[in-house]
Amino acid sequence: MGVPDTGMSQRLVNWARAKSPWITVYNSGACNACDIEIIACLMPRFDVERFGILVKGSPRHADILIVTGHVTLKQASRLRRVWEQMPEPKYVIAMGACGASGGVFHGLYHMVESVDCVVPVDVYVAGCPPRPDEIINAVVTCLNLLEEDAAHGGKEWRQKKPATGVDAEGKSCTVVS
């Protein structure tokens, strides 16, 4: 890593990945609002499949993981495992106010403080829930990141240190990946 692979086959893979990202959605304890807005994205009105964005059930096929909502204690280890199953390079979009900070659920007893305590997050989407067009925008933003990362040969250029967050007791924590 560090030096971009500029071989012909690698450039083809990068191109294909950016033109048709496959997405998996993980409901880590959301209120369903984000999930139904994601399904609404797939429907004739917004129809993300015309951009080549495909929602897959299995994390092993996915390039981008969309985490809807905050993470409950029970889901934390499961979310981590789903993220570990994804092939590199993998990107995470944390959806909604809950994904960023917990939203209205901030500080409840059965929750991990935020998504980035469990998995490193690349893109946050604001809103409760975000509108489908904002979700599409987030995926496009993620694709730009993906292209830039491919040009830099990895994610390190924009990550000075590992993703950090704050845990339940207010101390900062780091995710060891």
Add this chain to the structure above:
Amino acid sequence: MTRPVTVETIAERMKEFGTVEQVRKNRIRIRTVPDKIHDAITTAQAMLGFDRLITISTVDNGETLELLYHLIGSHRIIISLSLDLPRDKPVTPTVSDLLPPAGIYERQIHDLFGITFEGNPNMKKIILNEGWPENEYPLRKDWKPNAGVFYGGIKVERM
């Protein structure tokens, strides 16, 4: 049943199980004791046409934990049978043999309030996260998250 069931007939019939009080035009509240709850529900089911359990509510009253069984029947009148259980030893017989849906409610109450339902065949804890410590009942008034206790989720490495 020969005559229609009204609030008055229900109040009359249920008097033997405790103090009866009409709290709303269609809701009667009966304060009873754990020993009589089985009989009270059997009577309500057999004689008064109460065929459905709406829910079992729980309230933490400070010294006692209060259980309320809300039942409804085809006459659309609700009875709430209330029980007061001592905080240090909250035990009551299960009603899941009479009302199968009560099984669910009893399990969640057991996890969140620590009330034991004697005779419920499946009382093991699964409601909260698997790593949740024993004897911590989050919905009790005096419960607060303890900084030294690991409640589950993932362990994070401190910086």
Add this chain to the structure above:
Amino acid sequence: MPEVVVSIGPQHPALKEPVNFKIVADGEKIVRLELDLSYNHRGIEKAAEQRNFIRVLPLLERVCGICSHSHATVFSKGIEEIMGLEIPPRAQYIRTIIAELERMHSHLLWLGVAAHVIGFNTLFMWTWRDREAVQDTLEEMSGNRVHYGMNEIGGVRRDLTPAQVEAALERLPALEERIKKYVEMVNSEETMLIRFRDVGKMSREEALKYGAVGPTARASGVDYDVRRDDPYLAYAEVPWNVITDTHGDVYGRTRVRVGELWESTQIVRYCLENLPAGPIRVDAPKNAPKGEILSRYEAPRGELAHFIRTNGTDKVERVDIRTPTLANWTSVAVCLVNQNIADIPVIVAAIDPCLSCTSRMTVVNRVDKEGR
């Protein structure tokens, strides 16, 4: 043949929400199952005790993203009754309109998901396209597609302008046309009849015994509907019918839901056309007097009950939420016994499960069904 345990979930392509089934199967037949629904437990009830009435409404709205208006309405309805507030008729009508629009979007969503699980994706796309018309109306009225935030203690927060009413009425004929089409499809479309008939059958006695609520119960001939039994909002003034069915299977539940879709359009139409003039809210006191209430509401999925106790302050002493999905899980476990493994998604989808509702207080149920 030895019994095999099949574990499905929490992350599974056939499931839209995190739930875990451990199915004990004998060949293709289900012997019994264990459900684990606790993945979404957040602890809302504890938090509700610590926030005042103004702050608790947005929290309760987010118990569930699909029936958000239901949770907010049932709570404000209960608090208003404790306070002895009389809500202006215009506010009642606006709440009813939002409630019925929510029921429409929820049932259309359900019809799509049910079609999707039997592989009938055409209908999935159709219903979700039509649902967008409902979403647009809701967005125009409330400003948001999913969490409307229309309620406050004492009335509603936003008034309907004549232009909004007109726009909503303009969208209704097209929707009614589509819903008529769905009613026709449910009764004649071969794909749906084959997969829905005699699947997940539940008799009237079983529905009562296992405490099924809402469309699941009404499809088995159990005639419970809070909107009629204990009228709230404007339901006592609006002409409408309770839809019941006697089939008791997934087909019956589909018929009940499309029937309710039609009723909802008529309720919305009536309310929009007869919207009373006047204020949309009354001033509510900051504190509620001591009291307790069992507030009931017919959410899209069935009867929703909030048991609320107040203690004379601006916070609740306790709010105990019983969601319709929670009440339906026992019956679903009964339905599934002796069915094919392949029918699990259909039967589970047929109660329209809403897991974030259910596990606001997490529940796990294990039914050891005596052999049938």
